[in-house]
Amino acid sequence: MARRLARMSAYTDEELMAVTMARLLADSQHVAVGALSPLPATAALLARARRPGLRVTILGSRHHNPFTDGGRELFDCAAQGRIDTFFLSGAQIDGQANINLVGTGDYAKPTKRFPGSFGSAYLYSLVKTVILFKPEHTPRVLVPRVEFVSAAGVSPPHEYRPGGPRHLVTGRALFDFAQGRFTLKSVHPGQTVEDIVRETGFDFDRGAVGATPPPSGDELALLRGVVRREVADTYPRFAAKAFGV
Amino acid sequence: MSTIVQTLTEFVADIVDDSRVAIPPDYSGVAMAATRALILRGARGLRLVAVPQAGFQADILIGAGCVASIETAGINLGEYGLAPRYTDAIQRGELRVIDATCPAVHAGLQAAEKGIPFMPLRGILGSDLLRVRPDWRVIDNPYGDHDPIVLIPAIRPDIALFHAACADRDGNVWVGVRRELMTMAHAAARSFVTVESVSDRNLLEDPALAAGTIPGLYIDRVCVAPGGMRPLPFGDDAGDAAALSTYARGAASPEGYAQWLAGWLA
Incomplete structure (x- = not known):
């Protein structure tokens, strides 16, 4: 993402998304971050920098991974309810919060093939609070209906499902998700509600839409100091370019 | 019975064509030197099982035409982006993908290690x-x-293939905290392991090491291949970011991949 230099803002797009995600972690005791998730790692480490008791587990990290029983332990932990918050994304996300990480077109001969579902099909149901994140906010990725459901946003009442999606943070806005519908909560600096309607391919509800607060001086200082150093342990390339330093 | 073989050529000779081969994720001890030997041998028809996700190793093997299918929760090159040879092979209909989700791969291997269906x-x-x-x-x-x-x-691979820090003369292999390697070894019919070194001391006699050691009863082939996971990171070795980046750029096109592969095999 380009930095917001055109508007002379004092922070990067990544920093704004990370602080917006970090503010959603206030009720969590244990936040876990999966593979290929530098933005969630940044958000979780920022939340912990402000609240040192928060337990943060980052897959692929040597210093923020407490597990000693192999790759399965994160998933076993999740099924037991020992993880409060997890982050997921999708190449496509639809208005029912279904996510697609597999592909478009015919499954057997896809027009576009994405990397795969990873742990989403499982964790989306079992972790109490799942925060969706997607820097790109266009009708191309926020679609009326995903072409492959890697993980379903909602389940029939009789299916065992202690968790699910609660929020969606994009490069333009913050949504909440409940009762099978997204509700626009706040728009990021420089965006209008009309922009969000135009750039979102699915229908959503609107209540009192606020403005996403920009990163505070304290948040930026933590992000560019201790958080950036900790993120570099797992995501050196991201750490080198995402922060306004 | 575990056997310490002297060369990677001997080591891969028994990874026959069409074998179902379990491989670890990029951070967990990938047998890259053995992968190179497999390509040099001209392996074909491998059915990879990624535990639970794949990266550089699978992309390289797919590009070299060694792979018939891959069961995986996902594949990418981490911070270096999509797996280009994988994407290309699927879109040309040359690779069968068996889509999974991470805990399902772990659970299938756990069923196999318990001997249940x-x-x-x-x-x-x-x-x-x-x-x-x-x-x-x-x-x-x-x-x-x-x-x-x-x-x-149950997922019962023919072979588990990985790299580890250390083996001993009895074929015990120390993997430390990387216990998905232990699950792979338990589940697979045979396990082939490249190691940094072979210790003269029995690893199971040291209580600090024993808990992180796969007993030799699960291990069939060991080959000493120092740096055998490079250019991937492993343990204290941060990996070779420049080499990984070079691969990701080159493999974006078939020609670039062919050129990269020729250099790697040379």
Whole structure:
């Protein structure tokens, strides 16, 4: 993402998304971050920098991974309810919060093939609070209906499902998700509600839409100091370019 | 019976064509030197099982035409982006992908190590993975009341292939905290391991090491290959970022991949 230099803002797009995600972690005791998730790692480490008791587990990290029983332990932990918050994304996300990480077109001969579902099909149901994140906010990725459901946003009442999606943070806005519908909560600096309607391919509800607060001086200082150093342990390339330093 | 072989050529000779081969993720001890030897041998028809996701190794093997299918929860080159040879092979219809989700791969291997036919697993309900994986069944929990639950069949690879820090003369292999390697070794019919070094001391005699050691009864071939996971990171070795970046750039096109491969094999 380009930095917001055109508007002379004092922070990067990544920093704004990370602080917006970090503010959603206030009720969590244990936040876990999966593979290929530098933005969630940044958000979780920022939340912990402000609240040192928060337990943060980052897959692929040597210093923020407490597990000693192999790759399965994160998933076993999740099924037991020992993880409060997890982050997921999708190449496509639809208005029912279904996510697609597999592909478009015919499954057997896809027009576009994405990397795969990873742990989403499982964790989306079992972790109490799942925060969706997607820097790109266009009708191309926020679609009326995903072409492959890697993980379903909602389940029939009789299916065992202690968790699910609660929020969606994009490069333009913050949504909440409940009762099978997204509700626009706040728009990021420089965006209008009309922009969000135009750039979102699915229908959503609107209540009192606020403005996403920009990163505070304290948040930026933590992000560019201790958080950036900790993120570099797992995501050196991201750490080198995402922060306004 | 574990055998310490002297060369990687001997080591890969018994990884025959069409074998179902379990491989670890990029951070967990990938046998890259052995992968190179497999390509030099001209391996064909390998059926990879990624535990639970794949990266550089699988992309390289796919590009070299060694792979018939891959069961995986996902594949990418981490911070270096999409796996280009994989994407290309799928779109040309040359690779069968068996889509999974991470805990299902772990559960299938756990069923195999227990010698049972399947493992029940929470979640997954509502996912289209159930549509494309007819071998994953949904039953009503016999201990519950109208409680659907997914069953994952046992995954029993022919061979588990990985790199580890250390073996001993009895074929015991120390993997430390990387216990998915232990699950792989338990589940696979045979395990082939490249190591940094072979210790003259029995690893099981040191209580600090024993808990992280795979007993030799699961290990069939050991070959000393110092740096055998490079350019991937492993343990204290941060990996070779420049080499990984060079691969990701080159493999973006078939010609670039061919050039990269020729250099790697040279």
